[in-house]
Amino acid sequence: MNSKVPISKQRSSPVLTETAAKSPDRTSSSNWSNSSNGSPEPGISRSKLGTRKHESESGSIERLNEDNSFRKITTNYNQNEDNINVVVRVRPLSKKEMQRGDTQIVDFPGNGQIMVGDYWGNVHLLGSPIWFQVDHCARTGSDSHKPKRFSYNVVFEPGATQEDVLQFSGMKRLISMAIEGFRCTCFCYGQTGSGKTHTLTGPPGLIGTRTVPYSENHGLIFRSFQYLFQQIQLQSDTHFVLKASYLEIYNEKVIDLLNSGSLRKPLAVRWSKKACGFFVENLFTVDCEELDDLIAVLEEGLRNRSIGRHNMNDYSSRSHTILTVHISSELPAENGVFISRTGKINFVDLAGSEMTKKTQSQGKMLEEANNINKSLMVLGYCIATLSDPKKRSSHIPYRDSKLTKLLADSLAGNGATLMIACISPAKSNACETVNTLRYAARAKEIRTKPVVLMDPREALILSLKREIDVLQNENKHLRSALHIYSSSTPNSGEQSPLKTPPHVDFADLGNLEWNELTELVRLYVKENAELRKKNNEFFTAREQLQRDHELVCRENERLSKKLEELKEKKSD
Numbered sequence: 305m306n307s308k309v310p311i312s313k314q315r316s317s318p319v320l321t322e323t324a325a326k327s328p329d330r331t332s333s334s335n336w337s338n339s340s341n342g343s344p345e346p347g348i349s350r351s352k353l354g355t356r357k358h359e360s361e362s363g364s365i366e367r368l369n370e371d372n373s374f375r376k377i378t379t380n381y382n383q384n385e386d387n388i389n390v391v392v393r394v395r396p397l398s399k400k401e402m403q404r405g406d407t408q409i410v411d412f413p414g415n416g417q418i419m420v421g422d423y424w425g426n427v428h429l430l431g432s433p434i435w436f437q438v439d440h441c442a443r444t445g446s447d448s449h450k451p452k453r454f455s456y457n458v459v460f461e462p463g464a465t466q467e468d469v470l471q472f473s474g475m476k477r478l479i480s481m482a483i484e485g486f487r488c489t490c491f492c493y494g495q496t497g498s499g500k501t502h503t504l505t506g507p508p509g510l511i512g513t514r515t516v517p518y519s520e521n522h523g524l525i526f527r528s529f530q531y532l533f534q535q536i537q538l539q540s541d542t543h544f545v546l547k548a549s550y551l552e553i554y555n556e557k558v559i560d561l562l563n564s565g566s567l568r569k570p571l572a573v574r575w576s577k578k579a580c581g582f583f584v585e586n587l588f589t590v591d592c593e594e595l596d597d598l599i600a601v602l603e604e605g606l607r608n609r610s611i612g613r614h615n616m617n618d619y620s621s622r623s624h625t626i627l628t629v630h631i632s633s634e635l636p637a638e639n640g641v642f643i644s645r646t647g648k649i650n651f652v653d654l655a656g657s658e659m660t661k662k663t664q665s666q667g668k669m670l671e672e673a674n675n676i677n678k679s680l681m682v683l684g685y686c687i688a689t690l691s692d693p694k695k696r697s698s699h700i701p702y703r704d705s706k707l708t709k710l711l712a713d714s715l716a717g718n719g720a721t722l723m724i725a726c727i728s729p730a731k732s733n734a735c736e737t738v739n740t741l742r743y744a745a746r747a748k749e750i751r752t753k754p755v756v757l758m759d760p761r762e763a764l765i766l767s768l769k770r771e772i773d774v775l776q777n778e779n780k781h782l783r784s785a786l787h788i789y790s791s792s793t794p795n796s797g798e799q800s801p802l803k804t805p806p807h808v809d810f811a812d813l814g815n816l817e818w819n820e821l822t823e824l825v826r827l828y829v830k831e832n833a834e835l836r837k838k839n840n841e842f843f844t845a846r847e848q849l850q851r852d853h854e855l856v857c858r859e860n861e862r863l864s865k866k867l868e869e870l871k872e873k874k875s876d
């Protein structure tokens with residue numbers, strides 16, 4: 305029950321949100337500030353540390369401290385499965401931030417909550433004479449600078465590891481759903497430099513020409529691939545086919561990251577009537593038989609994606625990327641019929657929103673930043689509309705950007721979606737942090753209804769099979785009903801509703817009075833009439849049952865024939 309996973313150590317700070325009420329040795333909320341400047345300490349034996357999850361207390365997670373004591377921490381698992389699952393990951397303060405004396409402004413009160421402290425004030429930025437007013441962002445009300453509290457399904461604190469994210473974000477559930485045939489999406493959202501790419505793929509250079517086979521820095525995509533293959537191997541009776549594609553949306557153009565021969569020729573995004581969704585025309589898909597094939601796709605895409613350097617991130621993604629793994633499966637059902645399903649999982653690394661004043665982007669970088677901000681704004685608008693119960697059935701402006709066109713089915717359609725909102729804990733980023741948290745809070749309100757997508761032919765076969773089952777059951781029922789009716793005599797015992805006249809010996813008939821005799825005759829006449837009527841009813845019922853029986857037999861034959869034809873067509 306207590307599975308231990310290695311964690312990175314971060315002084316006494318919990319990694320996931322600490323429970324407010326249940327933790328006996330709960331450290332005070334000021335605890336976070338002890339570690340506020342602490343990035344994971346190097347040189348500490350990681351194998352000694354671990355987490356365990358209490359099955360009895362929903363979602364309770366404990367962290368094994370250095371002194372072998374367990375410290376209770378918990379995440380809020382009161383997740384409504386019909387809504388987008390939103391988790392928050394807070395990265396540690398960066399070296400740069402620490403050097404310039406930036407402080408941590410987020411706190412973790414427990415139960416999936418996160419608090420952004422009083423962010424009214426000035427912070428000395430970039431080691432230069434520039435003083436940056438933290439509260440520069442939309443200070444609308446008098447209390448706008450007051451601490452703000454938000455709650456999510458899970459909050460990962462700065463010491464959370466890459467493995468923690470796989471284990472506790474709901475990603476594993478998403479992978480299982482994709483295997484079952486659902487359309488699933490995991491997307492990372494947040495300001496530039498907040499840790500989106502780190503969460504999905506790890507630090508720069510980890511995946512490249514020579515990918516390290518195992519590293520605790522490997523991100524969610526690498527770990528999901530491993531988990532996906534483990535799950536597939538467990539289902540030995542099902543035949544799986546995996547394909548992958550990788551694209552980026554750079555300055556509103558869709559570029560294939562796997563087809564470098566195309567010289568970054570933009571691809572068109574079109575509407576498919578058949579699939580009822582947008583798709584990218586001529587996008588390269590690669591068959592992936594083994595885990596290494598999927599990793600090769602990841603490597604190739606990361607090599608080709610657009611990266612730039614600005615004040616806030618040396619390796620800033622200048623585009624949104626979507627890596628898609630299509631999972632087709634064929635499961636043998638009864639009567640030699642195969643049920644095939646096609647699920648998919650999208651990993652979306654959004655480019656970070658940026659304040660160009662802070663990143664000091666110019667020229668090409670400025671154009672990129674404007675396009676990034678514009679498409680994120682459309683995404684934000686779609687999220688805001690979808691999350692508002694009064695507006696969600698109105699027009700959603702998916703068509704206003706390539707990003708929202710391609711994410712349309714993940715946001716509102718029939719898929720399951722995980723949003724990882726990445727934030728910086730630094731005071732200098734408080735304004736962007738609050739914006740991201742607001743965005744994420746809105747996304748949490750979006751309802752989705754995941755449905756399995758099937759090949760129409762397969763769906764027909766399955767529905768015919770179901771129909772045959774229903775008819776066969778009906779048939780059985782009619783047969784037994786027919787048997788009951790025909791075996792039951794009209795006036796036998798409880799079955800007969802008839803009132804039988806009193807029994808009289810023929811020898812005693814002569815002793816009866818005239819009026820007694822008339823009454824007796826009247827009763828027998830009445831009984832006779834009722835018996836005749838009942839008999840007629842039984843005959844009619846029997847004839848009806850025989851006709852129904854014949855019809856069902858004929859229908860059975862017709863459906864079996866159709867099923868045979870479809871099977872033949874399929875095998876052609």
Ligand SMILES: Nc1ncnc2c1ncn2[C@@H]1O[C@H](COP(=O)(O)OP(=O)(O)OP(=O)(O)O)[C@@H](O)[C@H]1O
Pocket residue numbers: 394395396398462494495496497498499500501502503506507508617619620621622654655656657726
């Ligand atoms: N959880 C974390 N632990 C340690 N380092 C992190 C973490 N998250 C981010 N970093 C580091 O912070 C820096 C910025 O992160 P990253 O590039 O992932 O940000 P981003 O949100 O993808 O930015 P952009 O939108 O500009 O692409 C990187 O050096 C990364 O390794």
